[in-house]
Amino acid sequence: MQQTKGLLIDMDGVIYRENHLLPKAAEFIHHLIETSTPFVFVTNNSAPTPEDLVVKLNHLGINGISARHFYTAAMNTADFLAQNHPCCTAFVMGDAGLTLALQKAGIPNDSIRPTYVVVGEGGMQSTEKLSKAHELIEKGARLVATNPDNWCPVKQEATRPGAGALASFLEASTGQRAYFLGKPNPYMFQRARRLLQRHTDEVMMVGDTMETDIRGAIEVGMQACLVLTGSTRLEDLSNYVYQPTCVLEGVDELLEELRGQGTSSSRLQFLSHHNASAQTRHGAKHPNQRTEIAYPRPRPAMTK
Numbered sequence: 001m002q003q004t005k006g007l008l009i010d011m012d013g014v015i016y017r018e019n020h021l022l023p024k025a026a027e028f029i030h031h032l033i034e035t036s037t038p039f040v041f042v043t044n045n046s047a048p049t050p051e052d053l054v055v056k057l058n059h060l061g062i063n064g065i066s067a068r069h070f071y072t073a074a075m076n077t078a079d080f081l082a083q084n085h086p087c088c089t090a091f092v093m094g095d096a097g098l099t100l101a102l103q104k105a106g107i108p109n110d111s112i113r114p115t116y117v118v119v120g121e122g123g124m125q126s127t128e129k130l131s132k133a134h135e136l137i138e139k140g141a142r143l144v145a146t147n148p149d150n151w152c153p154v155k156q157e158a159t160r161p162g163a164g165a166l167a168s169f170l171e172a173s174t175g176q177r178a179y180f181l182g183k184p185n186p187y188m189f190q191r192a193r194r195l196l197q198r199h200t201d202e203v204m205m206v207g208d209t210m211e212t213d214i215r216g217a218i219e220v221g222m223q224a225c226l227v228l229t230g231s232t233r234l235e236d237l238s239n240y241v242y243q244p245t246c247v248l249e250g251v252d253e254l255l256e257e258l259r260g261q262g263t264s265s266s267r268l269q270f271l272s273h274h275n276a277s278a279q280t281r282h283g284a285k286h287p288n289q290r291t292e293i294a295y296p297r298p299r300p301a302m303t304k
Helices: 025-034 050-060 073-084 096-104 127-138 163-174 186-196 210-220 236-240 251-258
Strands: 007-008 039-043 071-073 090-095 116-119 140-146 149-154 158-160 204-206 224-225 247-250
Touching: 007 186, 025 251, 039 186, 039 251, 050 071, 071 186, 073 186, 090 096, 090 127, 116 163, 116 186, 116 210, 140 163, 158 210, 163 186, 163 236, 186 204, 204 210, 210 224, 224 251, 247 251
Parallel strands: 007 039, 007 204, 039 071, 090 116, 116 140, 204 224, 224 247
Antiparallel strands: 149 158
16 A cells, blocks of 8 residues: 555445445545545446536535546547547447547547447447447448446346447447457556556556456556455455455445554455455346357358
8 A cells, every 4th residue: 555646446336336325435535635645436337427427426425526537438438549540430329428528539420431330338229220330330330339348237236238238239240349448448547547647556446346447457557456345246256367456345444544544554455255244235246248259250241
């Protein structure tokens, strides 16, 4: 912790669950503000704008934050496309957060001959829009998705298809592989880190998901703190080759450490597997990651 000079913080499962703050989450963020500790919320949810997220956290009781404290997968996708293909256009499948991020990056919407089909999180996509995306990809557009998550939490333990699931549909129908931005793509972590104005080894990622938060942080050389208030249980760690730098039950414990109330710096070490309270409040869920399947390449020509 002595070298941690900035934090990247996931939201759902770390700060809140559904519409309820997790223990001491508000105190944790307010402590960062009071101590001038740089932090950025990083989320794979491309649907909301940063302004939407400010309103959400204000409503939950976290004040003193602004749009500059957020970096979404939509913003990351827009930054990546603008940097790598400045004159590109996009056919957008997603909500306002994605549409506005692309507009701010100078990437116009194009439903005729776009450079990219960009798939993000959002409401239900109609069959007509999926068919249109399929058609545009077959005409030469490249497939990009804001994040690889197959499902997204909604209300009362329910989920809906995520950008990863929609991208997989288009991969299967067109034979083209999607390129995924968002966590765990290193580009997401490095862009967010720059907002902190800190070196990579000075930054800690705080997240609840091994496949995105922890994997991405480890692969770029950041510290990675796993909290057990979200999608990962302590016993799940044995399923992964990579491991977090530390495991805590929640941001309430991280707050204690930051305040110097922990027994020692060794507190930020792996919790004992005998800790009975180190269980998530929710049941186990199928991994929120894409399953690799074989696609025919190229597809055979249609016979008349």
